[in-house]
Amino acid sequence: MDLDAQAHRSSALPAGGAQRGGSGIPGGRRKQRVSMADVAKLAGVSSQTVSRVSTGHPSVVDSTRRQVLAAMRQLGYRPNSAARALRYGRFNTIGVILFGLSSTGNSRTVEAIAAHAAAEGYAITLIPVGVPTQDNVLGAFTRMGELAVDGVVIIIEVHLLDASTVALPPGVHMVVVDSDAGDRYPVVDTDQADGARQAVHHLIDLGHRTVWHVAGPAESYAGERRTAAWRQTLTEAGLPIPPIERGDWSAESGYRAGLRLADQAGCTAIFVANDQMALGVLRALNERGRTVPAQVSVVGFDDLPDASSYQPPLTTVHQDFAAVGQRCVQTLLRQIHDEPIDPGTNLVPTRLIVRSSTAPPPLADRAARECRG
Amino acid sequence: MDLDAQAHRSSALPAGGAQRGGSGIPGGRRKQRVSMADVAKLAGVSSQTVSRVSTGHPSVVDSTRRQVLAAMRQLGYRPNSAARALRYGRFNTIGVILFGLSSTGNSRTVEAIAAHAAAEGYAITLIPVGVPTQDNVLGAFTRMGELAVDGVVIIIEVHLLDASTVALPPGVHMVVVDSDAGDRYPVVDTDQADGARQAVHHLIDLGHRTVWHVAGPAESYAGERRTAAWRQTLTEAGLPIPPIERGDWSAESGYRAGLRLADQAGCTAIFVANDQMALGVLRALNERGRTVPAQVSVVGFDDLPDASSYQPPLTTVHQDFAAVGQRCVQTLLRQIHDEPIDPGTNLVPTRLIVRSSTAPPPLADRAARECRG
DNA sequence: TGCCTAGATGTTTACGTAAACATTCAACGT
DNA sequence: ACGTTGAATGTTTACGTAAACATCTAGGCA
Known part of the structure; x- marks a missing residue:
């Protein structure tokens, strides 16, 4: 690899464009x-x-x-891809607008998007939005308008886009991830509701009298969908609905919520809206001497790679981030190629991974319905 | 947002380029x-x-x-950014070549790179390499050659680039993260060695007779640097060097290594090469009834956001991924703008975060040197 | 033998932008 | 009054590529 040669060459060249190169003279201006x-x-x-x-x-x-x-x-x-893009009117590039990669699923979704886009000959460009204020989102859209992209995947709570002043530049196609705006934009999303339903059902089927809930932040539609499904599943089962504890997705916030739940006498089953918070909940319960799963069962959501190494290994809802990314790319490319797209929300199924953090409740807390079996 | 209008327009247009537009006639072919x-x-x-x-x-x-x-x-x-890029000879875009975003620090580094690049008016393009074979890396380089980037950040073990056949396209500048190729490429990296040294010293200072080690995969230079520093620190302290357990960065592999270490009688202190494996080690020790930190102390590396919620909260070495990303962008832009760059490796300092997974060894195992204090 | 066909190659042009150069015009000083 | 200046704007051109069109060559067939 000739890094050195390169460096020398570039430093040996006349600095500015002083020579103002005559048409084709090589070596005049930096060719x-x-x-x-x-x-x-x-x-x-x-x-x-x-x-x-x-x-x-x-x-x-x-x-x-x-x-x-x-x-x-x-x-x-x-x-020269710029010249090609100019000639073809296409950039072969997909933009991804997001808050940050540190959030749990984002990085894996982006990874899948990148992989599948690459397979189709598309590169992906990241357009990060620092703080999710509406101004910043608008800024990202403006920047994106000037960006060399044929389409964008938006991994941002979509209600931030609802400012009527936002005008999406024509000719840029989009797909929204993680939203409930199914009828306005093409949407690809994990089936949040069904995942939550599976989690809650699992706990009910184990005989728990009800299921407590540590929710994500109220601003998150994905979180709200999980919470709504939790509530609905309990309602359909005719079970009481305990008060909600709310976290911010972080393990620390899960810990705080877990401490509060540990003091609730009748709490034998907890559905936590994501794995990170579940980690905190597990720690809180352990500190308070409430054993999992003997005394309290915990179910998470996401199936992080680490979840199988929590103490105890966490029963959780598996999200197929790779599939989400793949369908995003697919939907976007169909738009770009002027092919018809299936309207409405494209839901990626989830499945419950049962590990060691769930079990039937202690005998004293066992629900009557458990006796059917 | 006029998504609908857009959709209608595009579907109402004649499909293929059937009209083969005369030069400037608007409306003929899709203008x-x-x-x-x-x-x-x-x-x-x-x-x-x-x-x-x-x-x-x-x-x-x-x-x-x-x-x-x-x-x-x-x-x-x-x-039209393609036309602009063609005119200026610049894309205002930085490429990032990496294996995947799921790996611990990558996503945060990329995030920081994206943020700082955006601040400088640069977008970033992701160039994922599926499997880290040499062929794939070469493929990425080839693709990158055709890509619209002014420079690349390479977040890949650099020895994969050493095939002499790789010819970096001239005019593309690069910065390598996470490597020991300090004298061949500009390198930005976390100060792996010092971080490991701090971790081991901390355990020694607590009075442990030696420090066991769960290493990362042998192919990882970052991992090897941590391991080498662990060994050197022990050597300098005149302590014996226990056999190495090796994992693959995953919590699961840490768990397996932890099970093996739990059976080692004299093992009272473990330096684990990353937090995820440390999570597995904690679980293994717990399962084997060896309490942390009373019987065994554990130190990790990375300071994941979750590390403070492990059981017990993990003492670990904090990596400043944001700083790494920021320096990458800075170094790359200096190259792109033909400014001189400081040669050699640009090391980002680490610091030890002491939490609850470390303590002095049990009395029976206390080292003689502990009595000095 | 000479024309025709098809495949290989060369020439022209447009894609959208912005630097370089050219032009216009009003304000100013002598 | 007239030349000079400089600001505002228009005109030409090149950036690198590839489609469209033009040309050229060799081989087939009457």
Whole structure:
């Protein structure tokens, strides 16, 4: 790898554009990049032939092709994607607008998006929004308008986009992840409701009289969907609905919520809205001497890679982030290629992973319905 | 937001490029994007004036500027970044080559890179490498060569780049994260060695007779650096060097290593090469009835957000991923702008976060040197 | 032999932008 | 009054690529 040579070259060049290069004089101004014309000259063909070789056009005779390829290698030619994009009117790039990658699922979703986009010949550009204020989101949209993207995946609570002043630049397609705006935009999302339902049902089926809940922040639609499904599942089962504890997705907030729940006498089962908070809940219960799962059962949501190593290994709802990313790319590319897309929300199924943090309640707390079995 | 209008428009258009548009006839073929010329025509000025307004050039009289801005808004003009990139020879984009975002620090580093790049007017493009084979890395480099980036941050064990056949396309600058190739490429890295040293010293200072070690995979230079520093620190302290247990960074592998260590009689202190494996170690020790920190002390590395909620809260080495990302961007931009860069490795300091997983060893195991204090 | 066909290659042009250069015009000084 | 200046704006051109069109060559067939 010739890093050194490169560094030397660039530092040896005349600094600014002082020479104001006459048209084609190489070496005058920094002839930064090798163009097709350069390759063509060396190979003794026209630049169009170089173009044909570059794009794999069939009607180039083999000897010519080899000659051109040799010249390309010799000069270190690489196609100028800006010129290509200009020519084609396409960037072959997908933008991803998000708050941050540190949030649990985002990084894995983005990873999947990147992987699948790459497989389709698309690169992805990250457009981070620092703080999720409406102003910042608008700013991201403005920036995105100037960005070299053919479409965007928006991994942001969509209600932040509802300011009527936002005008999405025409020609930019979009897919929204993690939202309930199913009828306004194409949406891909994990089936939050069904996941929560499975979690709560699991606990009910084990014989618990009810299921307590540590919810995510109220601003999160994904969180709210999980909470709503928790409530509905309990209602359908004719069980009482305990008061909600609320966290901010962090393990620390789960710990605080867990301390409060540990003091609730009748609390034998907890559905926690994500695994990180569940980690905190487990610690709180342990500190308060309430054993899991003998005295209290805990179910999480996400199935983080670490969840199987919690103490005890966590029963949780598995989210298929890879599938979400894959469907995002697929939906977006269909739009970009002017193909029809299935309207409405594209739900990715979840499944419950049963580990060691759930068990039937202590005998004293066992529900009557358990006796059916 | 006029998503609907957009959708209708695009579906109402003639599908393929059947019309093969005569040169400038609008409406023939899809006149996809609004150009400066369109704005100029509407505003009754030359396209150069539109350009001047667009770039904020001072010599445009206010009335003209307002006229142009109005026309821009009316037509929904947005600059074509491909044309700009072609004109300027710059993309204002930084590429990031990595394996995956799920790996611990990567997502946070990338996040920081994205944030700082955005602040400098640069977007970032993700170039994921599926499996870290040499072939794939080469593939990524090839793709990157064709990509619209002015520089790349490489978050990949650098020895995968050492195939002599890799020719980095000239004109693309690079910074390597997480490597020991300090003299060949500009490198930004967490000070792995010092972090490990702090961790081991902490345990020694608590009076442990030696410190056992759960290492990362042998292929990881970052991991090897931590291991080497662990060994050196013990050696300098004149302490014996126990056999190494090795994991693959995952909590599960940490668990398995922990089970093996739990059976080692003299093991009272463990330095684990990352927090995730430490989580597994904690579980293994707990299962084997060895209490932390009373019987065994554990120190991790990374300071994941969750580490403070482990059981017990983990003493660990804090990595400043944000600083790493920031310095990457800074170093890269200096190269891109032809400014001199400080050669060699740019080390980001770490600091030990002492929580509840470390304590002096049980009396029977206390080292003689402890009596000095 | 000469025309026709098809495949290989060369030439022209447009994509949207902005630097460089050219032009216009009003304000100013002598 | 007239030339000079400089600010505002218009015109030309190049950036690198690839489609569209033009040209050229060799081989097939009457």
